[in-house]
Amino acid sequence: MTRQIFQLKVSLPDVTPAVWRRVLVPGGYTLDRLHRVIQHAMGWQDYHLHSFDIDGLQYGEPDPDGELALRDELDVRLDMVAAKGSRFLYTYDFGDWWEHEVVVEDVFGPEPDERYPICVDGEWACPPEDVGGAFGYTEFLAALADPGHPEHEPMRGWIGRPFHAAAFEPDRVTTLLRRFC
Template identity: 40%
Template sequence: MADNVIPFPGAEAEPDDAPPFSQADIQAITQQLIDELGSPEAVLQALGAFGGFEPFGGRGPFDLMSPRPKPKLLRKRSKRATYVVRLDLDDAKPPIWRRLRLRSDVTLGHLHGIIQVAMGWTNSHLHQFKMGPSTKDFMMMPFLTAYDLSEGETDGIPENDVRLDQVLGEPGHRLFYEYDFGDSWHHTIKLERVEPWVDGQPDASCVTGRRACPPEDVGGVPGYEDALAGLRSEPSDNPEWTRELLAWLPPRYDPEHFDVAEVNEQLWQGLFNPDAWHPGIV
């Protein structure tokens, strides 16, 4: 299963004989950064601030030699509850987000399908969840997807074995989700409220949200921002690139469009609920 099903517009494969960075190049760049910022720790903190995360979850650079930390699951709730969460597409400006009401004991495999529908993705790429519940630690081992297991991965916890209440316990807790490892669409799921469960309500529903989902394979947040600038007819340093991006957008694409009724119609059809499928299908 290829990660990128549709080629990115204008992308060309790197030649096999492209010269890699030499060890001397890497050492020179690293030393320059240390000289300018004062210490290796300052370099790591600067990189973390640039990427929007705390480097190594607050650990020091020498801890990289230690095994990657595994998720520490929270205790399951004794009674099912309703979780009100906010789902944000990280770094999107203006913000792109959804507010959802979720059954507290849905699995992360089910949550993956809910996110795909709620945001508007097409489930065409790989994904992964990473545990919080507070600091975003990119060294944290992700939960294993069905694809990981089919590839023989065994070191980790399958996402289909993990419930939502085992990763989000109280308001303020966060869970991190990445979709499409090429475009790297990072999402944050933040628990806002815990409410009593009402029998008969759907496993997932969308309360509100803002703005349309970016098109698939547009080049992540930077490519999407370039496409939006093209829609606004802003001057471009690379008009040909802008034309390619605009041609890549779906017909009549409106970045402001969001219809909560459309989202709920798809969610309530239950097409993305693997918890309800026969194990053979899963």
């Protein structure tokens, strides 16, 4: 079987400005491994539960208590459930409900001397963990942008570090992907 590379565009459709990443991953990756790619590419910290919704089927880490009916993501490879033109959802953090749209933009053979996965493009920083979903992120950005906003100082204190919404470095993400995925 020929090894195929999937070009995926992962985006947060409910966030403005648009946060998205374009990654190249082997089609033989399990959905568990794709989860790790999305986590590192987007900038999440993997603190929360997640699931994939592909053609109406839910995949994720099986719930030992049986409360979430998820198919085991370790048993499913990307190339088994997606092809060029496919679209599916990846949801992270069931409280904040970060819904990612994943589009398979292309499928092609690997470059002979290239290592995968790779982040080739993207825009804007990932929202911080536990910011309150898309609405909370909008409020967070508004507070940070306006020193006169009543939540400006509390939000700066909460984030505890400089936050640059427009910052994104694909090469840095590729380094993380190769180290941890």
